[in-house]
Amino acid sequence: MRAIFDFLEQDTRAASFARIMSSTLSVLILWQLLSLMVTNRLLLVPPADVAASLLEEARSGAMWVNAAATVTAVVTSFIVSIVLGVAIGLALASNRLLSLTGGPVLSALNSVPIIALAPLFISWLGLGFASKFVLVLMVAVFPIVVTTEAGLRAADRQLIEAAVSFNASKWQIFTTVTLPFSLPFVVGGIRVAWARALVGIVVAEFFGSFAGFGFAILSASQTFDTARVLGYVIVLGAMGLLGSIAFETLERRLAPWRQE
Amino acid sequence: MSAAPILRIENVGKIFTRAHKPSVEALRNINLSVHQGEFVSIVGASGSGKSTLLRIIDGLLAPSDGKVYVDDTLVTGPGRDRAVVFQQDSLLPWKTVVENVAYGLSLAGIRWSEAAKTAQRFIDLAGLTGFEQHYPHQLSGGMRQRVNVARALAVDPKILLLDEPFAALDAQTREIMQSELLSIWQQSRKTVLLITHQIDEAVFLSDRVIVFSARPGSVRREVRVNLPRPRELEVKRRPEFVALVDDIWKLIEAEVRAGLKQQ
Numbered sequence: 001m002r003a004i005f006d007f008l009e010q011d012t013r014a015a016s017f018a019r020i021m022s023s024t025l026s027v028l029i030l031w032q033l034l035s036l037m038v039t040n041r042l043l044l045v046p047p048a049d050v051a052a053s054l055l056e057e058a059r060s061g062a063m064w065v066n067a068a069a070t071v072t073a074v075v076t077s078f079i080v081s082i083v084l085g086v087a088i089g090l091a092l093a094s095n096r097l098l099s100l101t102g103g104p105v106l107s108a109l110n111s112v113p114i115i116a117l118a119p120l121f122i123s124w125l126g127l128g129f130a131s132k133f134v135l136v137l138m139v140a141v142f143p144i145v146v147t148t149e150a151g152l153r154a155a156d157r158q159l160i161e162a163a164v165s166f167n168a169s170k171w172q173i174f175t176t177v178t179l180p181f182s183l184p185f186v187v188g189g190i191r192v193a194w195a196r197a198l199v200g201i202v203v204a205e206f207f208g209s210f211a212g213f214g215f216a217i218l219s220a221s222q223t224f225d226t227a228r229v230l231g232y233v234i235v236l237g238a239m240g241l242l243g244s245i246a247f248e249t250l251e252r253r254l255a256p257w258r259q260e
Numbered sequence: 261m262s263a264a265p266i267l268r269i270e271n272v273g274k275i276f277t278r279a280h281k282p283s284v285e286a287l288r289n290i291n292l293s294v295h296q297g298e299f300v301s302i303v304g305a306s307g308s309g310k311s312t313l314l315r316i317i318d319g320l321l322a323p324s325d326g327k328v329y330v331d332d333t334l335v336t337g338p339g340r341d342r343a344v345v346f347q348q349d350s351l352l353p354w355k356t357v358v359e360n361v362a363y364g365l366s367l368a369g370i371r372w373s374e375a376a377k378t379a380q381r382f383i384d385l386a387g388l389t390g391f392e393q394h395y396p397h398q399l400s401g402g403m404r405q406r407v408n409v410a411r412a413l414a415v416d417p418k419i420l421l422l423d424e425p426f427a428a429l430d431a432q433t434r435e436i437m438q439s440e441l442l443s444i445w446q447q448s449r450k451t452v453l454l455i456t457h458q459i460d461e462a463v464f465l466s467d468r469v470i471v472f473s474a475r476p477g478s479v480r481r482e483v484r485v486n487l488p489r490p491r492e493l494e495v496k497r498r499p500e501f502v503a504l505v506d507d508i509w510k511l512i513e514a515e516v517r518a519g520l521k522q523q
Contacts, residue, residue: 158346162350165320166363166364167337167340168367176352257354
């Protein structure tokens, strides 16, 4: 038993895979047990039914139509969020006046539940790609702005002083100290942004679209097809998990010294 | 010592002015010369402005009064003729040992192949051979300070400035590092100015020890160390050494007590 725990606590790829597998398995077992107790199939369906429903969606092709709609919208918007977020963060970190003036507006916008504005965006931009794009951008850009600015400002004064002492130019200080120091922060922000983007896309698709995972979830729940609802939720969960793992790995690659 | 001194400090004073607070006079009328190849230490109570003086010499701070000349050139900012070893190891955590040692050279625009070759020489000199591809977080505090020393030496400065380089190390590691610094110095024959609050460290390493008074810092006394070189750690047990350390301590003791009351 002790040996198993020791293995699971290791910082290796095999151990982290085993951790994910064992937590997934526990959820499945718990779910199966619950669905034995809750027998109303409108409320809860067992994992096997959900899997069957997912397979059916894949076979009929509905899954791919929805995936194409959701993935194009969320990925395009996410990439634009990263570029825009980093750019705004850079601008704020390099200009004190801009940061002091723009900061309060940004934090106000960040604390507004932008999701609540979804119906408005849809009436402005119509159903489909444009409204999804803007809504995802609005929720995903802020964590990146905030962490980019914080990361650029967090650079160790001692390191900057050493660079200055070596006669480094402003640009050299930026490229050799400030920027590399901020990268893990930025990636941390991107990780949070990805989770938010997935929420954003589903909400956007709830309110107005003809295809996508959010659209599929809404239409399945309207026909009381619980298995299909849960199936798509699981697909979204998997997307979130994959993104989270990828960005976390990247964060660690960029800052291996932070774990010690 | 007939040649002109390589470092000349003339009437240097520094006053820090702060918003809504009384200004602080850190240094007053410092005059000091260091000759080519000399090892000079400045000791003083904490708050005596000795680190401030080092930062002025490096060009990180501008003096309020007076001038600093390196090789007859007025210091107006950091330059390649001076390099600092800071108290905290200010190594870039995302760079390997060899990249860190070559950092100053890369900033000066020297090609990587050449910079790496130079870096390797100083890695070997600092006893870091075999650790070239390690990252700072994989090294002990003593090893990191060796990287720091190698990095400063690699740019081939005319003057090496050491700002309490071993203060963050434990007492035993510090002793070893002192004797290693001496052997590195003996091989490179650099001019060294060391700031420290460890009197025995200053005496062990230096040709001259400058004793600073408490705030505002000024030169209280200059003590010549005539112990023969090369010195081994055993020197520290010789009666002349102990007597010298004791003399300096007597000079500083009153200042330290005064400094305590000031704070």
